[in-house]
Amino acid sequence: MKTAIDIENVSFAYNEQPVIRNVSMTIESGDFLGLIGPNGSGKTTLLKIMLGLQLPDSGSVELFGTPANEFAEGTRLGYVSQHSTDADSMMRVTVREVVEMGRYPHAGLRRLTDKDHQIIDDALKTVEIEEYADRRISNLSGGQRQRAYIARALASEADLLALDEPTVGVDADVVDQFYELLTELNAEGITIVLIEHDIAKVSEYAETMACLDGELYEHSATSEFLKSGALERAFSSARAVSSRSVTRGD
Amino acid sequence: MATETTRQRRELGAVALGIPLVLLAFIVFVVWVFPPLFELFWNGMEQLFNEHWLVSSSFLQHGFTAGVLIGFTAPVVGSYLVNRQMALIGEALAHTAFGGVAIGLFVGASIPVLNYPLLWALVVAAIAALGMQYIAVNTDGYADIPIAIMLTGGFAVGIAVISYGVVFSATVESYLFGDILFVPFENVQLMVGLTLLVGLVVGLTHKQLKFITFDREAARLARINVWLYDTLLIVLTALVVVAAMQILGAILVAGMLVIPVAAAMQVTNSFNRGMLISIVFGQIAVIGGILSSYYLGIATGPMIILVAIGIYLLAIVR
Numbered sequence: 205m206k207t208a209i210d211i212e213n214v215s216f217a218y219n220e221q222p223v224i225r226n227v228s229m230t231i232e233s234g235d236f237l238g239l240i241g242p243n244g245s246g247k248t249t250l251l252k253i254m255l256g257l258q259l260p261d262s263g264s265v266e267l268f269g270t271p272a273n274e275f276a277e278g279t280r281l282g283y284v285s286q287h288s289t290d291a292d293s294m295m296r297v298t299v300r301e302v303v304e305m306g307r308y309p310h311a312g313l314r315r316l317t318d319k320d321h322q323i324i325d326d327a328l329k330t331v332e333i334e335e336y337a338d339r340r341i342s343n344l345s346g347g348q349r350q351r352a353y354i355a356r357a358l359a360s361e362a363d364l365l366a367l368d369e370p371t372v373g374v375d376a377d378v379v380d381q382f383y384e385l386l387t388e389l390n391a392e393g394i395t396i397v398l399i400e401h402d403i404a405k406v407s408e409y410a411e412t413m414a415c416l417d418g419e420l421y422e423h424s425a426t427s428e429f430l431k432s433g434a435l436e437r438a439f440s441s442a443r444a445v446s447s448r449s450v451t452r453g454d
Numbered sequence: 455m456a457t458e459t460t461r462q463r464r465e466l467g468a469v470a471l472g473i474p475l476v477l478l479a480f481i482v483f484v485v486w487v488f489p490p491l492f493e494l495f496w497n498g499m500e501q502l503f504n505e506h507w508l509v510s511s512s513f514l515q516h517g518f519t520a521g522v523l524i525g526f527t528a529p530v531v532g533s534y535l536v537n538r539q540m541a542l543i544g545e546a547l548a549h550t551a552f553g554g555v556a557i558g559l560f561v562g563a564s565i566p567v568l569n570y571p572l573l574w575a576l577v578v579a580a581i582a583a584l585g586m587q588y589i590a591v592n593t594d595g596y597a598d599i600p601i602a603i604m605l606t607g608g609f610a611v612g613i614a615v616i617s618y619g620v621v622f623s624a625t626v627e628s629y630l631f632g633d634i635l636f637v638p639f640e641n642v643q644l645m646v647g648l649t650l651l652v653g654l655v656v657g658l659t660h661k662q663l664k665f666i667t668f669d670r671e672a673a674r675l676a677r678i679n680v681w682l683y684d685t686l687l688i689v690l691t692a693l694v695v696v697a698a699m700q701i702l703g704a705i706l707v708a709g710m711l712v713i714p715v716a717a718a719m720q721v722t723n724s725f726n727r728g729m730l731i732s733i734v735f736g737q738i739a740v741i742g743g744i745l746s747s748y749y750l751g752i753a754t755g756p757m758i759i760l761v762a763i764g765i766y767l768l769a770i771v772r
Contacts, residue, residue: 255675278677285671295537297668297725305668308661309676312465316661340723360676 206233207269208364208395209254214263216249223249224260227420233268233363236390237397238410238426242439245417247399248286251366254397255281267364279309282357284350286368286399293342299352300337303327306359327358331385347371347378354385364395371400383409403435469658476654484647492519492642508748516642517634517701517754521744523649524698524710525736529718530656531694532711533729534687536719537667539597543688545708546586546601547579547695550608552704553615554578554696555629560619571629572641572696579692582608587688591681609704632703632755634744645697652690663687664725701740702755713762714739720769735765 209231216224223246231237231254241247252258253265256272265272268280306327307320316324328334331351336344341352350370357365367386371379379402387409390396400406407413407426414423415434422434492515499509508514535541558574568574582604589600616626628636656663662683666673674680691711698707718732743758750757 257671257674276677278675281675283672283675295668295725296719296723296728298723301664301725302668305661305665305672308665309678311661313469313658314465338723343723356672 238406282362529732550582553611
């Protein structure tokens with residue numbers, strides 16, 4: 205199996221507050237990784253470092269065998285972030301227009317072709333939001349909106365999908381559907397890295413799990429992971445330090 | 455700096471080679487093709503409207519043409535700016551452009567060859583735009599800080615130069631408040647060139663500008679060169695502002711960038727359709743503003759903005 209992400213001895217600090225200390229891990233291509241950890245444990249920062257959006261202070265990151273900051277095939281990456289941006293809620297933009305953006309890096313300066321539009325239609329269909337295609341993105345429910353962002357990643361033909369707490373604010377009965385969708389995409393060969401606070405839920409679906417709290421506590425197949433006691437260690441250490449000021453940039 | 459795929463690089467290379475050719479074509483069009491077209495169009499209009507004074511005065515022919523061009527470029531560029539919460543950047547650039555006009559008038563008074571205030575405005579506004587971009591990237595602070603500094607700084611330079619040199623106050627006023635009767639034909643030609651340039655650049659890079667406007671982080675992830683496109687947008691804004699300044703004046707320019715876009719946002723859910731509608735609103739505001747200003751005997755710049763606000767209010771209560 206090929207390696208999707210390989211990070212070695214990565215450390216990162218915000219304003220001299222260490223957020224990530226000496227993390228090394230390898231994510232195989234086709235994996236479904238659930239990344240968990242207490243608040244302020246550096247999960248989001250680690251994810252951004254993996255994607256090359258943030259440079260680590262030290263250590264090396266490779267995406268599909270290329271250093272992350274030199275990795276040029278942006279279309280292979282998809283990212284569904286935790287917060288909705290300002291533009292997300294204010295800008296007049298339809299669901300279809302958002303999904304179209306997944307094709308933009310392919311198109312460069314030329315116009316979208318019929319093939320591009322076919323791929324966009326297919327992506328909308330895969331996540332089952334075709335009927336909302338002409339609605340404004342901010343008029344969708346949280347779950348539908350996250351599906352639209354996944355559709356954008358599908359339209360860009362990403363083979364790595366990173367999601368940062370995608371189910372926050374999503375109705376509980378839709379969450380399972382959402383995970384079914386991720387499982388289907390994973391079965392088609394897309395590597396998934398998922399940050400999730402609901403440990404019970406993520407352990408149902410993820411193939412491997414990792415626990416982070418500044419440093420990496422455990423990274424193994426889900427069944428081993430649950431037996432390892434890493435959760436207790438990570439979350440009790442978080443309680444111990446919670447009397448200190450919590451680092452920002454969760 | 456994020457890199458792009460090799461295919462995109464090749465495309466950019468082709469664009470870089472194409473730029474001198476396209477610029478040459480623009481110059482040929484503006485200098486030799488446009489004047490006869492302009493004659494032809496307005497002669498036709500004179501026939502159509504039976505020699506009515508509104509279409510046969512050469513001042514108004516210049517003014518109408520300039521206004522229609524502004525009614526196109528300002529809402530197009532404004533569509534990106536408004537959705538990036540950069541609505542007031544146009545205002546700041548207009549004030550620095552005013553500083554440029556003052557410098558141009560001052561230099562031009564002693565060196566007649568350099569007596570093209572609008573070109574000076576263009577250069578100064580473009581430099582200010584790049585400076586603002588530099589400040590935004592290299593300092594952390596709220597986005598409106600560089601805007602406030604540029605807005606007041608540009609104006610301060612303008613007034614300082616004017617108070618030092620001997621400049622006709624009527625000329626200064628025409629750039630400050632706009633004056634439709636004060637658009638010489640070479641400025642109309644300059645605006646045709648600017649409009650072609652804005653149209654071409656937006657036509658080529660609309661997708662990237664829109665993507666970055668909506669989701670910077672995702673655009674960065676897709677390895678789109680965000681810095682390059684940000685710089686491009688702010689320079690385009692400077693061009694549009696300088697073009698619009700003659701009709702609207704430095705103080706009212708931002709209205710044309712913002713109000714038609716804000717009105718269009720009220721009536722559609724789509725960004726692309728919103729951009730088209732904002733152009734329509736921009737044209738209504740310009741033509742309605744010019745006509746009403748002549749029938750009511752009120753200055754043109756303010757009337758254009760007031761008509762635009764009227765459209766906006768209608769769009770809200772609709």
